[in-house]
Amino acid sequence: MATADRKDDHIRINLEEDVGFQELTTGLERYRFVHQALPEVDLGEIDTQVVLFGKKLAAPILVSSMTGGTDQAGILNRRLAEAVEARGLAMGVGSQRAALEDSGAVSSFSVRAYAPSALLFANLGAVQLNYGYTVDQCRRAVDMLEADALILHLNALQEALQPEGDTRWRGLLSRIGEVCASVGVPVIVKEVGWGISKQVALRLIQAGVSAIDVAGAGGTSWSEVEKHRATSERQRRLAAAFREWGIPTATSLAYVRAAREDAGRPELPIFASGGVRSGQDIAKSVALGADLVGLASPFLRRAKESTESVIEEFDLVSAELRTAMFASACRDIGSLRQPGVLLQAGEAAVGRWALPPGNPTQVQYDGQAGQRQVSRPIGVNVGNRRVPGTARNGEPEEGLLEKFASEWLPLVEEEMQQVLAARHPALAEHYGMMQYHMGWADDMLRPAAIPAGKQIRPLLCLLACDAVGGNPAGAVPAAAAVEILHNFSLVHDDIEDGDETRRHRPTLWAIWGVPQAINAGDGMFALAYTALLRAWGRFGTDDQSPSLGGNGLALETLERFTETCVGLTEGQHLDLSYEKREVVTVAEYLRMIEGKTAALIAGSVTLGALFGGADSETAQCLHRFGHNIGLAFQIQDDILGIWGDPTATGKAVGNDILRRKKSLPILYGLGNGAVGEQMRSLWRDRPSEETLPEALRLLDSIDARGWSEEQVRTHHDKGMQALNETLGERTASSLLSRLSNRLLQRQR
Numbered sequence: 001m002a003t004a005d006r007k008d009d010h011i012r013i014n015l016e017e018d019v020g021f022q023e024l025t026t027g028l029e030r031y032r033f034v035h036q037a038l039p040e041v042d043l044g045e046i047d048t049q050v051v052l053f054g055k056k057l058a059a060p061i062l063v064s065s066m067t068g069g070t071d072q073a074g075i076l077n078r079r080l081a082e083a084v085e086a087r088g089l090a091m092g093v094g095s096q097r098a099a100l101e102d103s104g105a106v107s108s109f110s111v112r113a114y115a116p117s118a119l120l121f122a123n124l125g126a127v128q129l130n131y132g133y134t135v136d137q138c139r140r141a142v143d144m145l146e147a148d149a150l151i152l153h154l155n156a157l158q159e160a161l162q163p164e165g166d167t168r169w170r171g172l173l174s175r176i177g178e179v180c181a182s183v184g185v186p187v188i189v190k191e192v193g194w195g196i197s198k199q200v201a202l203r204l205i206q207a208g209v210s211a212i213d214v215a216g217a218g219g220t221s222w223s224e225v226e227k228h229r230a231t232s233e234r235q236r237r238l239a240a241a242f243r244e245w246g247i248p249t250a251t252s253l254a255y256v257r258a259a260r261e262d263a264g265r266p267e268l269p270i271f272a273s274g275g276v277r278s279g280q281d282i283a284k285s286v287a288l289g290a291d292l293v294g295l296a297s298p299f300l301r302r303a304k305e306s307t308e309s310v311i312e313e314f315d316l317v318s319a320e321l322r323t324a325m326f327a328s329a330c331r332d333i334g335s336l337r338q339p340g341v342l343l344q345a346g347e348a349a350v351g352r353w354a355l356p357p358g359n360p361t362q363v364q365y366d367g368q369a370g371q372r373q374v375s376r377p378i379g380v381n382v383g384n385r386r387v388p389g390t391a392r393n394g395e396p397e398e399g400l401l402e403k404f405a406s407e408w409l410p411l412v413e414e415e416m417q418q419v420l421a422a423r424h425p426a427l428a429e430h431y432g433m434m435q436y437h438m439g440w441a442d443d444m445l446r447p448a449a450i451p452a453g454k455q456i457r458p459l460l461c462l463l464a465c466d467a468v469g470g471n472p473a474g475a476v477p478a479a480a481a482v483e484i485l486h487n488f489s490l491v492h493d494d495i496e497d498g499d500e501t502r503r504h505r506p507t508l509w510a511i512w513g514v515p516q517a518i519n520a521g522d523g524m525f526a527l528a529y530t531a532l533l534r535a536w537g538r539f540g541t542d543d544q545s546p547s548l549g550g551n552g553l554a555l556e557t558l559e560r561f562t563e564t565c566v567g568l569t570e571g572q573h574l575d576l577s578y579e580k581r582e583v584v585t586v587a588e589y590l591r592m593i594e595g596k597t598a599a600l601i602a603g604s605v606t607l608g609a610l611f612g613g614a615d616s617e618t619a620q621c622l623h624r625f626g627h628n629i630g631l632a633f634q635i636q637d638d639i640l641g642i643w644g645d646p647t648a649t650g651k652a653v654g655n656d657i658l659r660r661k662k663s664l665p666i667l668y669g670l671g672n673g674a675v676g677e678q679m680r681s682l683w684r685d686r687p688s689e690e691t692l693p694e695a696l697r698l699l700d701s702i703d704a705r706g707w708s709e710e711q712v713r714t715h716h717d718k719g720m721q722a723l724n725e726t727l728g729e730r731t732a733s734s735l736l737s738r739l740s741n742r743l744l745q746r747q748r
Contacts, residue, residue: 279320340422470612571595
């Protein structure tokens with residue numbers, strides 16, 4: 001079939017058939033705006049303008065690439081272009097392959113005459129670069145449209161479902177890179193409706209693209225379109241099998257944002273399209289980080305009628321965007337992106353303890369105000385259930401720990417996001433700083449999804465709750481509390497140590513200054529207690545744990561949490577004081593890490609046990625377990641800081657020596673006879689790249705690594721002994737044991 005005929009088919013099917021996803025959605029429906037009853041801005045003041053590729057747009061609205069190549073398509077493109085020009089928006093055309101193959105089709109794409117000042121995007125299928133197209137054809141497509149930029153679209157799945165599809169995709173990335181380097185205009189790469197993953201986005205950014213359009217799943221299912229075009233039963237069945245395939249638009253948007261951050265290109269524009277249908281969808285997409293938002297189906301249907309009809313649709317969509325901004329107290333597009341403007345549906349749900357739909361915890365109310373029952377995840381038998389955290393045969397199930405973490409840690413993340421959400425637009429920066437540190441926002445305080453730590457402490461909290469027979473759902477807020485507390489300590493550590501980077505990004509103080517970073521850290525400290533209060537609410541005021549009646553649970557957990565906070569500050573005091581001393585003993589160092597590291601890990605385990613219904617004696621045994629595992633964890637970290645594999649740790653061998661960090665192996669060396677004297681001499685002269693080999697040789701001569709590894713095993717064994725006092729014969733197969741063993745064996 002000729003390219004032009006295929007395009008006519010696509011238009012007809014989109015207009016006449018139901019080709020949307022049936023189950024998969026864009027994900028935008030999971031978000032709600034925080035209504036501001038007193039916006040303190042006039043509706044007429046709302047400014048939706050943006051600048052992209054040097055052109056000012058009245059709103060971040062793109063008529064997504066749809067059509068061209070036939071007489072009918074030419075009429076539609078002209079009407080769309082006239083409307084775009086009238087309202088100062090952006091427009092892309094459909095694939096121009098038909099015009100490159102047949103000069104008679106050029107006029108259907110030549111819309112510059114109808115939109116002389118608009119931002120226009122040319123468009124070609126990227127895969128054609130593997131079928132003989134070169135930079136020359138790309139330039140011809142740009143010239144044909146007098147375009148401001150070129151879109152190269154990705155449609156691998158669609159090509160696989162077409163009998164005439166182009167399925168040679170090997171080596172395409174390098175050819176895209178060649179076009180980016182030579183075509184002379186910005187190059188945008190977009191999907192056609194199945195979304196772009198983080199891995200693909202990273203590769204595209206590295207290839208030199210100027211922007212990425214996620215074009216996620218949730219709108220038109222091109223698999224379904226191809227099903228309607230199929231000429232055989234086999235083709236229909238194959239296409240039908242992929243109707244629900246793809247990455248939802250909101251998810252893909254998060255993936256590309258994360259890739260942009262990892263690539264060090266936070267300024268790279270991101271377009272959001274795929275199932276966007278309204279002004280509120282546009283507002284949500286912008287709030288989630290999009291710079292331009294594409295719509296297709298709503299405009300295509302109106303273009304079939306007239307230019308005026310398209311303009312009416314533009315005006316309606318723009319009015320809805322402005323109204324959403326007005327009701328959210330967002331004066332301009334920049335303020336729409338501030339943290340706290342948009343919440344996930346679970347955060348905005350009615351009822352203090354309502355959880356978002358679709359998570360592994362089933363929430364029910366018994367009909368009486370304030371009485372809430374939380375059942376365990378589906379598939380886990382509560383009555384006469386199997387031993388918590390173990391397989392039926394006593395051996396750990398393959399992937400059981402990963403499954404547990406994947407079920408429960410997202411709930412902890414949601415809980416933390418609720419606790420650290422902005423309470424008023426005027427405080428957006430204050431809470432935005434916290435969200436930046438947590439990896440939920442970039443340095444412009446736009447939503448992001450950046451990995452922020454291993455979340456070992458909340459996982460230990462939930463595992464301890466499960467290990468004593470409790471429901472982890474009740475301990476989720478407590479797990480959030482310990483993770484927020486941990487991150488508070490990191491914010492202050494960075495200030496006190498003068499560290500300018502953490503997790504490969506600038507620290508809070510390095511961006512916003514020491515005073516504001518201190519204040520943000522203090523806020524996280526206070527909000528950690530807020531999270532703990534939410535945990536008490538899960539039990540109700542009259543609820544009793546098996547051993548702590550009345551308010552016993554609240555008082556016990558408050559005391560334990562406060563002890564943890566005190567331990568953290570004591571450990572930090574000792575750490576700072578040791579920096580001024582030349583001689584620090586191993587015993588003094590262990591006392592210090594009992595506060596800095598072990599206190600929080602022990603507190604995490606203890607809180608989980610208490611919320612799981614453990615009595616004080618059991619909780620104390622698990623506290624000893626956590627205390628010793630915390631010591632082993634820190635010492636293992638010290639070992640990796642000197643001898644860790646750089647490919648795993650991301651740090652050079654001997655990094656802690658060069659930083660003059662008084663870690664356990666170094667203190668063992670400094671206090672060891674004649675070797676100690678030589679080490680102290682190196683220390684006083686400040687270790688350098690030149691003296692590092694000598695320092696490593698001295699440590700090796702007294703087997704400092706072997707001695708330190710023995711300390712790790714000693715504390716690990718003490719932890720296992722304490723765990724055995726609690727779990728007995730279940731110890732070896734418990735998830736707590738399994739996680740502690742992994743911590744012992746970790747390489748980063």
